[in-house]
Amino acid sequence: MNNPFETINQRLSNxxxxxxxxxxxxIEEEKSENLTVKETAEFLKVSEQSVHNxxxxxxxxxxxxxxxxxxxxTDVEDSLKEVKSLKYKRT
Incomplete structure (x- = not known):
């Protein structure tokens, strides 16, 4: 049987x-608060023209x-959460 103090010492050292x-x-580089159109396009994997639209x-x-x-x-991330399909919008 192991000494309980040895077990405790081993766990404490771990x-x-x-x-x-x-x-x-x-430390990981913090993401910038603001994105340019180009950075937003890369983030969303769309063209810059799509971001302008x-x-x-x-x-x-x-x-x-x-x-x-x-x-x-934060606006980009929030808009991704609220994606609404206009194609299937009821009239």
Missing amino acids: IESLLLEIKHKP YIKKGFLSAQKVGRILLIKR
Whole structure:
């Protein structure tokens, strides 16, 4: 029969090694809050023209900064959750 203190020490050392591993892991690059039209198109896997059409139709909201359109990542993700098919819309 094993000594219970040895088992506890072994588990604590395993926990310690896991915590050190987590501590020394490289921090993943945070995703930017705003996306350009090109980045949004790559994210959605559509063309840039499609993104412009989504903005015109009101599916996506964008802010114009100079000549650049910026779209919030959260708006893109929210719009994906609320996908509504216009083709099958009841009249």
